[in-house]
Amino acid sequence: MPYSLSEIVMLFFTYSVIGWIWETIYCSLKDHHYDYRGFLFGPYCPVYGFAVTTILIFTDKFKNHLILLFISGLIVATIFEYLASLFLEKVFHMKLWDYSDLWGNLQGRVAPMISLFWGFGVVLLDKFIQPHIQDFLNWEEARTHGAFAVIVAVIMATDFVFTIISVERFNVTTKEWNDRINAFFKKRGHELSSHELIFKHLDEVKPKHKLSWNHKRLLNSFPQLKSTNNKQFNDIKQDLVKRINQK
Structure with a gap:
């Protein structure tokens, strides 16, 4: 080594x-x-x-x-x-x-x-x-x-644990978005989703779990980020990021 x-x-x-x-x-x-x-x-x-x-x-x-x-x-x-x-x-x-x-x-x-x-x-x-x-x-x-290396290792390991928790919450929130969007269009009989319609009825679609600061940061800083299990959320992600940036 x-x-x-x-x-x-x-x-x-x-x-x-x-x-x-x-x-x-x-x-x-x-x-x-x-x-x-x-x-x-x-x-x-x-x-x-x-x-x-x-x-x-x-x-x-x-x-x-x-x-x-x-x-x-x-x-x-x-x-x-x-x-x-x-x-x-x-x-x-x-x-x-x-x-x-x-x-x-x-x-x-x-x-x-x-x-x-x-x-x-x-x-x-x-x-x-x-x-x-x-x-x-x-x-x-x-x-x-080597003492500084130990301090660095502890800090980054702690950060990693908090990140895992944050990402798990992100997956829960994006799944809620995905499920509520699907339910929204199923209720209205629309086969194709419309971003305009979603954001017009945002209060009805928006889940109870809000995107945290870190979730918004990830979406804003990684334009190619995709939640692999939630297609509907991925489709509206860019429009959602624009709204986040406008606030």
Whole structure:
């Protein structure tokens, strides 16, 4: 193992924060409004932390060979991204990204263009970014002897538990929306749903469980987010987000 346990924790945390900063800035500029990115409550994106840490561990033996580093980084990152997408869908019933419109994609989870980006990214990461991050980790380890890594682990684990609770409530609320929309159109004999009609009778359709701040943040910050079990909610999601932004 090229890294100690405390280094792995700090690598995960550091790249999660860097990933959050990058995504928040990029998506905020792209969407023309502030996007608080990240699946968890805190300012970090664990998918970046997991991905980069996994890549660094599994490509360490190739770091002095650019071509092997590129290929191994591409493969490891693609496998990780596929498994992460599958995990989110099966465990949390959510899809946070979808590459279905890209050539050669596999179930919308991974695509050749994205994998190539990962390959080049791993080379740049290993050669230009990680050396500076490692200097920081060495500095932190010498002063706290792993204590800060323990604090980070406790904070992020607690955040993860609260996120699971929030996502479970999100699934309950979206299912209520889904069921009430279906009941609404069944009552009126409409076979095709109409967003205009739904929002005209919003008080009748809206469930008793309200979307929390975190639920609204997820919908607002992840335009491609889908609740895999609730088609009717997914259909009105974009209009619902617009109403949230107008408030």
